[in-house]
Amino acid sequence: MSHELCDLSGSELTAKLRAGEITAVDLAGSSLRRIEAVDGRVKAFLTLTPQVALERAAELDVYLSTGAPLSDVAGIPIALKDVFTTNGIRTTCGSKILETYTPPYDCTPWTRLSGAGSTLIGKTNCDEFAMGSSNENSAYGPVHNPWDLDAVPGGSSGGSAAAVAAGEVVWALGSDTGGSVRQPASLTGVVGLKPTYGLISRYGLVAFASSLDTVGTFTRSVGDAATLLNTLAGKDRRDATSLDLEVPDYRASLADGVAGLRVGVVSEAFGQGVEPDVAGSVRAAVERLAGLGAQVGEVHLPHAEYALSAYYLIAPSEASSNLARYDGVRYGLREDGADSIEMMFRTRGAGFGPEVKRRIMLGTYALSAGYYDAYYGQAQKVRTLIIRDYEAAFAGFDVLVSPTSPTTAFPIGEKADDPMAMYLNDIFTIPANLAGVPAVSVPCGLDSAGLPIGLQFTAPVLGEPTLLRAAAALEADLGLDLRPPLLAGV
């Protein structure tokens, strides 16, 4: 089994770069070699940018040789989910309708990382317009889970999750609207962070459901998630929903432990549909937190059972509005038509895949005359109830714990024809999006088939320091060495 530099964590690599033990070009090369070795089977990437990566890395090495200071993300190979706009680099959103779209501008998250010297390796596969939980909705074929190539990596950010799990990059960005970072992180054995709504700018994140969309990170350690958040968080004049706040150092309290921390175990998250191995592993992890001095208790989110229903009204409604922009006029696919209206109908009919059509239709119906109050209006009231549930829970607890996903990775094709079964994957991740609170999935073990299990911590709005501290304590105590079997043969 060969280890590549890019199997190490970002903080380890930064130390090596600073010490002059390795160069940024070494690192980019390491990432590209691993991709060459495994991506034919994993299929995490839609577009690779090796030339840009090597050029940028070489520039950074020159800069470093002058003794200039190095940021915590400089030279570290990163992948971006293909829903982030990148200037001059194709951005497809996993959709045929954007197959040839080359944005004329960078999204803010990449502007910040690029400005700090990050090395972009490529753009990753995802469910079309981030709609899905298995990555099977990509117009460019599914991603394969590095832990079991016949299984899904989760979704919608499945390519980013798989790329990090397989050591193709050190870390990656995804987007999380209902669990699209945390669920694939859980299914591929990596750390997936969804920050507070508005903490990271979404300028240049192609919109799905604007009241729920967040930018999230995939890393192989909690510390690396904090490092990325340090670079990404903060006000952006180009995103009116970005929060104006003093950004703390998210790494500062990582080692403070959980002694005295009040940990609430969400009772509703261990019921029907949760695999016994998943429930058992999460319960065992909670025991370890108690052993570390956390005060553990049971907590209820009584309206959680309505979150899925509310989400599948709110998200498609917003999506039906956001996706109205794909009209064949200014960019993307255009089909011929006798007039502009026919052109628009045909373009959208030919360019969108089945899940996107399903959600556009669902949202259009829920917003249409005569149904708005019964569906969209009621869903927004449920959202209020869910926020109140969290407020009550956080009055008694600092963080909440649940499984991230009811199951581990499932076989490709198993749920593809049953939308309702697929939607249930996100039952534990959706409430955090509806309430805008931060949550993180951390690996807590393997099931009897050797597939990763994720535990989700949730904290109050802007509670990232506490969230990451709890996750780091669990990570350190478990000391898991998660290397997918795929890499044994590399």
Place this chain on the structure above:
Amino acid sequence: MPVEIDIDHVAKLARLDLTDDEKAQLRSQLGVILEHAAKVGEVAADDVPPTAYAIPRANELREDDPQPSITHEAAMANAPAQADDRFMVPKIAETGA
């Protein structure tokens, strides 16, 4: 009970060309999804206010200071069809007699 939907009407509102097979499949799938989604009506009482954004904001303003922008050429570069620096589309109205 699955919800009955007028698929043709909704597809027209959504500006989506759908095949007969797609319509049949959507009719049954959306019916089941909406039956589940209708659960929101069970708990959303009249005295519960709706929430549009979990973290409320209003009138987010900033200084109106001009910033560099992309060029006209860059903005047009992805156009499926263009003429005279404008987006070109099929006819949008009948010519008058």
